[in-house]
Amino acid sequence: MGFLDIKNVTKSYGAVKVLHTVDISVEEGEFLVLVGPSGCGKSTLLNMIAGLESISGGEIAIKDRVVNGVHPSKRNIAMVFQSYALYPNMTVGQNITFGLEMHGTPKPERDRALADVAKLLQIDHLIDRKPGQLSGGQRQRVAMGRALVRDPDVFLFDEPLSNLDAKLRVDMRTEIKKLHHKLKRTIVYVTHDQIEAMTLSTRIAVMNKGYVQQLGTPKEIYDSPANLFVATFMGSPAMNIIPAKLAVDQGRAWAEITDAAGKPLRLGFSSGNYTAWDGRDILLGIRPEAITDPEGADRNSHNVQPLHNMVTVTEPAGADTFVTMTLSGKDVIARMRADADVHAHQAFDFAVNMEKAVAFDPKTGDRIQV
């Protein structure tokens, strides 16, 4: 029994099923991020927790109390909306305390709560302004203030940063993380931005087409993606997926691929019993940062293997240089140090950290568990 239990929850609109049996148990103080492309059902799930959408099947419980059919205001939740949804006719102060007023909190108490929250979010000087007179970042803070002042059991965030410009978004992301550290409250956060998901969460639920593809810590999701969707959705640039043939030789599993010239070469997996897959096609997954120049290779890795190949393109991006090559007929991106001595149309000696490599079943798209 968690703090917030989502048990076998489904959602359908008529015959269309938009959410298939979601089962997540959130502990108190956890920061759960629902991440996925648009239309994956993440916002629907959030709205169902909030009570803004009905639950077609299963149940949602907050603090062991089933809240199916309970009015949003009686679930002891607070929500921050993508558009902030500030009441345009009210001042910042009235916006923040509106919920308390509706719940019949006396004025002196409201004022005290407002002062606390305004101080916490550093918006004390804005209390008497109208939302129209605020900048995007300030509105964002007010929207958070409105949620914080209620002191709810669960905070729900619906893509709260997507309307901010790039720099402010990074700042507010850090702010939200700090707030979570300070207040240690339970948060469910919806985003389509995998970086937000990785940086903020204690656990991530990756969703696609109404299914939870994988539920796990950011590290689990990143290093051991459950399937091709999770592997390619999380991480930027995306994980390289290379068609390969698996061969077991001298007690070790090898992924046989071809280089840019079509010459066969092979990369050995670190461990695992792949005998069932001997001679079969697989998809080899390698993150861009696992392919480097030999000097830049991870020194703690026990399985760094050389790879000699032609470089197609180099893209210096300041902190890193992205290098594109061809393996098994596919473009493969490597992430190098900025000062790596690599040039387009020249052969280069790459180092591949095979400890981080994963293999997928080409038929199902699931990761091969060994």
Add this chain to the structure above:
Amino acid sequence: MSVATQDTAVSTGRITRTFIYLILLLFALFYLLPLYVMGINSVKPLSEITGGNMMSLPNEWTLDPWRSAWSTAQIGVQATGLKPYFLTSILMVVPAVAISTILGAINGYILTKWRFKGDTIIFGLMLFSCFIPFQIVLIPMARVLGMLGLAGSVPGLILVHVVYGLGFSTLYFRNYYAAFPTELVRAAQIDGAGFFRIFWRIMLPVSGPIAVVCVIWQFTNIWNDFLFGASFGGTTQPMTVALNNLVQSSTGVKEYNVHFAAAILAAIPTLIVYIVAGRYFVRGLMAGSVKG
């Protein structure tokens, strides 16, 4: 303002400019002419009008025609002036406008923020009422008013105008609220506000512009309505009917000066509504509620 637009604006020379203003002035005068004629003839003795000097200023200024139109002119069989009818019109217009606007606002609120199965069909049917000619409903309406016991009374007229006005007021508010972010309503729900509280505290305060449009429209239509007033007014007839009775009477001397004064009196309330309410046509009340 960018430099480019300034260039094109300034390049019209002084002569062209003078010419433009002259034409504008001419048109303004032309449009003001009827008001001028009505105005000056309503403060002349009748003899000066019948003498054939419609356009000239009065030799003898008098407010008697106004007094007569207001309180002593012969309307139908009684010499009451327009006063009682004016009062009837006010008693009819104010509640009819208020009720149809408020109901329209609630309808718009429900049709956009509390969607239900078949809501678009219901809205379509309500819209339909905007296109039904008044004449068609006269007989059924008379039956309904008779059954309700409201025939020939002010409440009956109010009912008729509310029913007819609902289509338009719902249309106005529905379209206005359709652009109103639904997230605000959801936020208010989570904050614990109920159906009417959301309407009262969140929706209405930002409905100023559309409420003004709706009030102007309804007021003008209801005040100027003649057909329903003549058909269902009974003994409590509105201003328009009285004006007609005054002007169209075929016996006795035609007191043109009184007629002019009466016509102005009948037009004054709508003019006032335009002048006063027009000031509240303020845009940008929605600024800042959502991103932007």
